[in-house]
Amino acid sequence: MRKQSLRSVRWYNSFVFRFSAINMVVVIALVSGVIYRSHQRDRLQLVERFSEVLRTIAVNAAPLIDGGSLIQVQSNTDAAKSAFLSAQKTLESIRKLNGLAEDAIYILRPSPEKDGRYAFVVMLQKRTFIGDTYDPPEKIMALYEQALLGQAVESPLFEDDHGTFISGVAPIKDADGRVVALLQADIRLAEYLETLREETRYLVGFAILILLVIMFLSSILRNKLANRIGELMKGTMALNSNDFSVRVRLDTADELEQLGRSINVALEHLQERSEMLKFLPEHTQKMIARVLDAGAEQVELTEARDIDVAIMETDIRGFTALAEKLKPADTIALINKYIRLQAEIVSDFGGSIDKYMGDAVLVIFEGEDATYRAIGCAKNILREVAKLNESATQPVHIGIGLSFGPVVMGNMGSESRMEHTVIGPSVNLAARLCSLAKPGQLVIPSQLYEAHAAAFASHSVAMAQAEVVEVKGFTDSIDIFRIE
Template identity: 35%
Template sequence: MRLNIQTKLFITLAGMTIIILAGVLYLVTDTLTKKIEEKIIADFNNTQRVFSELQFLVYDRLIETCGLIGENSTFKANVGLNDPATVYFSVDEFAQFAKVDLFVVTDSDGNVLARFDDPENYGDNLADSSTVFKAMNGIQDSVIEKADLWGIGSDIFQVVSNPIYAAESIIGTITLGTLFGDFEAQQLKGESQIDINFFYNDQLVGSSFENPIRSGIQRLARKNKAVIDTVMMLSTPTPAFVDSLKGVEQFVFISPLGQGARAYYIATIPTSIELSILKSIQNNILVTAGIFLLVTLIFAFLLGKNFSRPIKKLASGMDKVKAGYLDISVAPSTKDEIGTLTKTFNEMVTGLRERLHLTKYVGSHTLEMVQQSSGSDVSLGGTRQDLTVLFSDIRGFTAYSENRDPEEVINMLNRYLGFQAEIVARYDGSVDKYVGDEMFALFTGDNSTERALQCAIDIQKRVVEEHENDPVPIYIGIGINYGPVILGNMGAMDRMDYTALGSTVNLGARLCGSAKAGKILIRKDLLDQQNIKVKKGDFLLMAFKGISQKLKIVEVLSE
């Protein structure tokens, strides 16, 4: 479909407008998203800070209560009797004002003397508990870094253990604890919209959700078990990440509750709550974008008329060039970008005239010659140069093409000649010509023979790779020679061939003709002069037409 300048201007300006507005939308969204993420992290960090402060307050209250109970003379006397019934009487009495969920007393060896609300449960040894062990040895932390946890049954407690002294001797320990449950989760949530969920041994033990069982929080915990394992192993909280809770996208944060048990809490908040302001801003930007786009299109319509006249003049000149008239030149009528475009058009026509000369030649060496002679006529003739020639010939091409469709044969030939040309260019060579299934390439400059050898080896390696796609394996024989040649324009003035001639070229062609399938032939004396290390095959003594003496020839292997 052909579009006029006004339509193109519509599309261009509309596209630019959309791109700019999309960029603005992206930048605003990206900036706000980062700010929102920073706010979420700050909210979660604040939740963690509040939780730590609550744990410190609980610790201080439990320590103070332990101290008051442990200093009571009646309580110490009863503990000193080591009688579970007597000790339980004191535990039951002091529990009325202590307001704790866990109250355990042991003797100096860590054997339980009494548990609150469980008078028959005594005698088991708690010396393996780190808190009881410290109390048995008179160790008391003045400041806690992480809360000590006890898991009993399906409940998890924050605990404090203190020694009970009689004179200078430790006669037992007292352990007080508070339970992590729904009340504590709701207390930690406070007035925020962040929901808190306590887990012990991967089971939900407390939640701020009104219906924790239906909230899907247990499933979320199972899905993120690997993350939770890392949190517990490193004893550090996660950064905020996004997950789904009953189909609702959430920002999630996981942190350990303390030390001594596999207990942690998961904090969640719906992303829709945090991102609501972002969606509102996006909608406003989209409305503004629509209005701005309409104004831009109107402006483009008016502006297109002024652009049309000089462009139509330039288009007329292009039509003449299309018809084959390369002597045309369009005079610039403006000094703006259209004028610059007109000047560029004139330069393009000059370039097309140069390219017309190049249609008579092939190969990069021919292009260099044409560029050097740009602006003057190209003449016949040549110069003597020392260079390396490489001939390659497809073996068995006649047999291959005998019973196949021409299209299949051409496709195969183009594929093999095509990758050979690519490899020649890779080693700074130039394809001089193709003759049927044969390629003739030139290598000039320093190390030309080494580059030609490496090129030939890579060609043979590529042939092996191509066998995977060939119904019948195709092979190539290659001949390489170095020496003086005549390089120049051969033929007639109206049809030239920029090529190389001479005995060096003839011997290279004959080496190619003598090379067996998959082999590379080169004069032994020439190979000995090279610094490249290659694998050598048979050494041959061969006679060639036009050369009086037999030559020592070496087969170079590609593997």
Template identity: 25%
Template sequence: MEWACIMTARMWFHNVFVPRDNKPITRPVLLGVVTMANLMGIGVVLLLVTVAIPAPNVFDPHVVWISEEVVPLYVAASIGLGWVWVTKRILDQLRWKNDDRPLTAKDQRNAFLAPWRLALVPMVLWTIGAVLFALLYGSVSPGYIPKFVFGFSFSGIVLSVSCYFFAELMLRPAAAVALEAGRPARRLSPGVMGRATASWLFGSGVPLIAIILAVAFALLERNMNVTELGAAVLLLTMTAFVFGLASNLIAAWLTATSVRDVHSALQRVEAGDLECQLEVFDGTELGELQRGFNAMVEGLRQRERIRDLFGRHVGRDVAAAAEGQQIELGGEERYVAVLFVDIIGSTRLVTARPAAEVVRLLNCFFAVIVEEVGRRHGLINKFQGDGTLVVFGAPAGVCSPETDALATARAIAHRLAAEVPECQAGIGVAAGIVLAGNVGAYERFEYTVIGEPVNIAARLCELAKTEPHGILASAQIVQASEPYEQTMWDLGRQVVLRGHGKRTRLARPRRAPHDRVAALCAGTNRK
């Protein structure tokens, strides 16, 4: 039952007082809270000076005119001219939040100082009241002076701090906009430690001191009986409980909401969401934590952009290898399959068409190659003018580089004929041992492959430009591929490739299935 009551009170507090969706709290709500708190303070003072500390009597015939005329007049003036009018003026300084204009340094300062000013108003009014009534009642009898100084000082301190915490909570949306405009030159709000200390000191510590003073005066003056002393202690204890609980609850809420937001955002980042951005609404170290989180996420986003750009330039596998190990110049021998693609008649293509159309065609041409190579986990080692060098088996190994290279060559030829018939291309495929690694200097290097298979693939690409399907492979790579892929190729004659002394047996793809014939027909007229 008690737990249910606590949870109900917590939900009510959150729904009524906590701003949501960065919507500003209306002035009537804030004015009502400040006024209600001070009216409660007036009630506490009246109980203190009439019930808890009855002597001297405030309704004595010599001072009754003060109690019945001056006190109500001062309370009415304080509420109307003080709490309502001054509070309204302070809130008017925050109207910029609804204006479509950039914030000035003055606007930002007003947002940060608003809780302080709203707390200063009751402090000033309670101080004036303490001095005024101590003088008025003290002019009749000096015994009234400690009574009113004690009562007004106690209520003024406790209520001013409570008003500060309420204002800081309710004006959080305005603080968020101000903090979004930039970091202030100096912090204008207490830190987390100061907030926690103030909530206890003024919410509970001051009432405890008041209880000690009440007991001490009763023992020294001996002008209170046990019942009156008990009433005074009971009243001060209830006040300490109510305002101490409110102050500590708000201070804890101000801290917990910031920590909860950061924790939730960290979970989103951990799940891979790098687009989350925290709203900075706290002027303490927690605000710095929120701002630091945003800076961290921005750094992660920039890192991902660089990683993506790096992967696009050198290939995903090369980028992953560079991240996972120390970069060293040199290389290692690897068995790879090499695929070389080159456009037929690129000079004629460039001179016969507008530049914009040439760029569009080249982008479509390379897009087909990138998609098909990526589908089989190959590496586009480099774009050489209108040609492309593709490697399967380095830096990341694959189960059957020969099969992947041959299947990719057939898929590229099929898609180019169907999707980019304007760009006819020759494709050469070979396999063998190459030297794969980083070549260059420590300041600038690139991952590449060097060896006979690269040269053979380039020479086969030249010969393939005269073939009907535009593809030639070495018989050696076809024979090393998986059985299904071998059925897609026919072995042909042996030729001596330019720059090679040994004879190389050629392999051509078999006639495509019927649904591919139409697509391939567009690419058969090659020169």
């Protein structure tokens, strides 16, 4: 299984980075949306407020103008006529009353050429431009046409060569009620719009400041979250690497702490089970894995199979007398010293320790070359024990019995406490041969030796004479070899 680490996660794939980035995008989108909507709302309110005011001014001023007399005003030469001066005086009073600019209120009418343009009739500027034409923007053209039909109108925000405006337009009628001219009142909105933009810029600057604060806080949160996730990852990597001694340490009083506690509980349980595995033979662990992989929910007592295996039993010679001279703790230490040596050699040769029986060890070899590996294991145990005795204050000698044949490997006991072990004549024979072995000897049936003579030769063993022995539990005598 491939081990994972925090370094294997690229920064742009990091949950912490994506979490922070998404939060920032959401905040930026919300703030931008609020500022935009606020700006548009204020702009719309500004336009609506001035449009209504200008329309009201135009509606109230238009009836004060003598529309019939305006026919007399055609060019700048008519600026001295009473018709022009009377209309100009009315416009001036309206201008002052409403605080309009000098060029913000005037009268105009369609151009005589009827080309869609309009001619100025009355204005307040000292330098008059009576008869000069005005080509209104398309938006205003449609409003002028409505006003010529007798309807007072207000314009949307529009731009022309003189700036950005909003207007109110009202029809001027003669005595017969015919529309002869239009009175238009304007407000140049550049200053107001600039003020609005200034306010928006202030909001944007304030929002940027808030965003920087949020980014700073998010960075702190991201670092804390990264550390917490790193701590959780430490627990998951410990699970992945079977290092169950690791503990997740979080004191955050939130969901991550609860998750860390759950990981710790899993680690504690797995640590317990890992320690329990030390008490399970390897063939038992393989059986459990095989049964569960096959889809079973639990291991049953009925699990059993016939199999040919090599059985090896070792036993410390004269241990009872030796133990009488030692303290209990020293006795256990001595046993463990020699059993640990044997366990390491058994593992090297692919054997599985079925059980420890005091100072005796029962080992099973399965699969291909089982007997060959068992022979190699026995000889190595005798050799390494001899080496260990060279420097030991309390030398220990071991005898070994070895057999090969069919056994029943299955679960025995009860549903609450069972053991996966082997039974059969081959198991009993290995035990009997072990009891016959002298210190430093391996005892095997002669047919086993003869079938694997090459294996013994490869291990450079010295052979003793063959013997015929009576073995308890077996009717016939058995030919054996004692191997030094």
